[in-house]
Amino acid sequence: MNTIVCTKPGLLEHTLKDKPSPLEGEVLVKIKAIGVCGTDIHAYGGNQPYFQYPRVLGHELSGVIESTGKGTSIEVGSPVYIIPYLHCGKCIACRNGKTNCCTDIEVLGVHRDGGMCEYLSVPESAVVCTEGLEFNDMAVIECLAIGAHSVSRAKITSEDTVLILGAGPIGMGALQFAQVEGAKVIVSDVRQDKLDFCKAHYNVFGTVNAAEDVNAQLAILTEGEFPTVIIDCTGNAKAMESSFYNLAHGGRIVFVSVIKADITFSDPEFHKRETTLLGSRNATLDDFQHVVKCLRDGTVKCDSFVTHTAKFENLINSFKEWVKPDSGVIKAVIEMD
Ligand SMILES: [Zn+2]
Ligand SMILES: [Zn+2]
Known part of the structure; x- marks a missing residue:
């Protein structure tokens, strides 16, 4: 599958990787839209402390369930948003329902490879069903959830x-x-x-x-x-x-x-x-579900802050423009076919 890797600060490179298959409890998501935020821009710029390269960036991800692993219940073809904060489920914070501040939190595109690629396999607990929303609109879900x-x-x-x-x-x-x-x-x-x-x-x-x-x-x-x-x-x-x-x-x-x-x-x-x-750190599953509900019933708008869009094929060139201080980017979205 096509993948864009940030090999070192200031450099994004195209590479081909194997399409992952979902393990038990996981779902494989075909990525449809990737939101770009400050985290990605700082990682690309090399001013994200403790950031390890090479890294596949991208944590504001929406897509469609392509296939599912054992022990999952979501249907193939469902539109989803990926909650990018993967939690351990065992630590004191997780046990108290505060998965957003897990002691071993791993953020997609930061601590492990993210979604600037065609497919990503994640735990089923990390997806929210988004039936009825447009993929591009979903790119703002993380900001809204925070x-x-x-x-x-x-x-x-x-x-x-x-x-x-x-x-x-x-x-x-x-x-x-x-x-x-x-x-x-x-x-x-x-x-x-x-x-x-x-x-x-x-x-x-x-x-x-x-x-x-x-x-x-x-x-x-x-x-x-x-x-x-x-x-x-x-x-x-x-x-x-x-x-x-x-x-x-x-x-x-x-x-x-x-x-x-x-x-x-x-x-x-x-x-x-x-x-x-x-x-207030990150957001929980409840927050993401609340956001999806409010977007669906129109109590919250998402159209107002997407300023730039590009196709995945043009990601590398577009990204170079977007990171310039005078680019005027509030929120950029990368679309995938
Ligand atoms: Zn973000
Ligand atoms: Zn935990």
Whole structure:
């Protein structure tokens, strides 16, 4: 089968590999669409720490069940999305249902070979049936699931006013799932064009330009009460730290971002609000199923952030263009016949 391998930073090469056959409990997926995100771009750029080459990239994968191994129940021909976080099923996190933070987590396209190829065999527990969705639309499922997980971490309800920090694909996912729960949503970003996009596409309660005085803008929007939930999707330490000062008393902060730095905050500020601070990593099967359901019934849109598409045959050349800083890629999708 045709496969594209990242042999070293900056180099993608075409190679032919054997078509895998599914082992017991596994299903063989014929890949139909591959979403490209920051992880792939950083791996290609060589700035993904602890990344091992050669590696087949690609973890945002949708396709069709081609064949099934022993002990599986899904039907051949079913359209599926692959959950890219493979978990051990035995560790303390897995035993407690938190497969998204398994101690031995293996992410497709990162710790083991991903989906820039024609076929991939994965455990049946790693596929979600996506009947009724378009393959290209499915490329955004991971971003949406990560956003949905952060919303479920904060147990958001219609009583909440939620501030989303960072209007990238994950922030836009969190925004939509907070709205699914009925919350009022305010979005903050340093880029006015992104805020305008959110205003135009989503029914946001307000926007805050992070280049200006955020606290003052929030005070006006919330009549001095401040957001009851802040979800950080920026990957920026200053933005993350600002959460401790811009939160309502009794509120919750969720850090979806991960940065290679220490985060500091004033303990009196933390204490006086009785702040709840939550991490949010990856997403679980429940989150993926919730996303598929919301896409199906139209409560969540997926058309808004795919900016670039290419055919698998042109992947290597397209990728070179997409990784350029001025390419304008929010989300790119590679289509396969
Ligand atoms: Zn991704
Ligand atoms: Zn585990």
